[in-house]
Amino acid sequence: MNYVIIGNGVAGVTAAEAIRQIDARGQITMISDETHPPYCRPMISNLLEGAVDVSRLPIRGPDFYDRLSITPALGSRVTALDITAHTVATKDGGTHAYDQLLIAAGADPRPLDAQGLDLGGIFFMRNIAQVQEMITALADTRHALVLGGGLVGFKAAYSLLKRNIAVTMLIRSGYPLSMQVDETAGEMIQQVLCDHGLTVRTGISVTAFEGGGRVQTAHLSDGSQIPCDMAIIGKGVFPAHGFVPTDRIDTDAGILVDDHMATSAPGIYAAGDVAEHIDIARQKRWVNAIWPEAAAQGRVAGFNMAGQNLAYRGSLSRNVIRMFDTDVMTAGRVSPRDTDETCRFFSAADHRRQTYRKLVFEDQILVGFVMINQIEQGGVLASLIQSRTPVKISAHHLLDPGFNVSRLFDR
C-alpha cells in the first residue's frame, strides 16, 4: 500500500503513527512545505514571548521519519491533486502517486485587504519561520499593531506585552476572543490586558500601511493614523484546501468528512484544521481548528486508511488560556453568535475576586461554558458536553466552584 500524507502537523503525525501501528510494510510519504520537524504550533506564541526557545517545540524526536520508515518530502508545496490518476503534484515539479491519501494541510491565515502589505515588519503568525522573523525584528520595535482579537491576535498581543512592547489591538467586535467567550468574560479579559499596557480600539480596521522599506504608520478606516514598526495580522484562518478539486471532493468551509474521516472521493481522507466534521455542542457541521481535535482526527484517519474501522465522535471547541495571573477556560457554545433562544444561561460573576462562570444549556444538556479563574472543574464540564449526558441537578450547583463533582453521578 502506498500512503501519501499532505502536511506534517499534528494531524499528519498521528495519522502516520496509526498507519504504522497497523501496516508495518506500506510505503508512507509525508509532504510538507515546512522544513521543521513536526512541532507544537500553538507554542509559537511562547516562542515570540521569549518563554521558550525553538528546541522546546518539536513534538517528536529527530528520528521520527526514520523510526517509522516515512519518506519525508519537506519544503515541498502540493499544488494539484489528480483524483483520476491518483497523484499529487508539487510546486517543485514532483509527482507522488498514492493508493490512500490524507489531506492534513491545516489552515492558512485570512489575508488582509489593505495597501502597503509588502513593507517589512508586517507578519502573519502561523509557523516557526514567521515567528523567528518577528523575533529578529523585535530589536527595532517600539510599537506593534495587532489586527484581530481572535486566538492568534490575542496570543500575539499577549506575547509582545510580555516583551514590554507597546501594543495596539484593532478588533471588529466589542472585545477580544469574541468567538470563544461572551461579553462579560471578553471585557474581563480585555481589562487584564489593558491593565498591562494594551490599547484596544474596536470597530476599526487598517486601510493602508506606509513606511520607507519597513512599516512606520498605519492608516485606519476612521481616517486617523497610528505609528507602528510591527504589524501582526491575526484575522482568523481558513482551511488550506486550495489545491483540492472541489468538483470531485465535497467541501464547505472545510473538506467534508464522514465518521471515518473519509472524504467523498474513494481513498482520500482529511483531518485537522482542513477538515469539517460534526461539532458536538452545535450538532452540526463545523471546522474546529484546534490542536486536540487535529490530533484525534489524524489518528482516526490513519487507522481507517490502514484498514481498521474506527469512528470519530465529533469535535468540541475548547481552550485553556493563561494570561498574566488570570486563567480562562472555555468550551462549546458561549459566544452570542453561537447561542439562540433554545439556550438557557446560568452565570455568576465576582468582579472583586476576578472570577466568572457561565453555563449554557439546551434542555438538560450542557452545551457550553466559560470560566475566568477557578477553572479546576473545567475538564469535567467539558466531558459532560462531549458525552451529552443530561444534567439532572440544579445548574446553580455547577456554578459553585466548590461543587462536588461526584454528585453528578449520584443515582
Ligand SMILES: Cc1cc2nc3c(=O)[nH]c(=O)nc-3n(C[C@H](O)[C@H](O)[C@H](O)COP(=O)(O)OP(=O)(O)OC[C@H]3O[C@@H](n4cnc5c(N)ncnc54)[C@H](O)[C@@H]3O)c2cc1C
Ligand atoms: C499562534 C497559534 C496559536 C494557537 N493556539 C492554540 C491553542 O491554544 N489551542 C489549540 O487547541 N490550538 C491552537 N492553535 C491551533 C493549532 O495549532 C491547530 O489546530 C493545529 O496545529 C492543527 O494541526 P493540523 O495538523 O491540522 O495542521 P497544521 O499544524 O497547520 O499542519 C499542516 C502542515 O501542512 C503544511 N501545508 C499546508 N498546505 C500545504 C501544501 N499545499 N503542500 C504542502 N504542505 C502544506 C503546513 O505548512 C503545515 O506544516 C494555534 C495556532 C496558532 C497558529
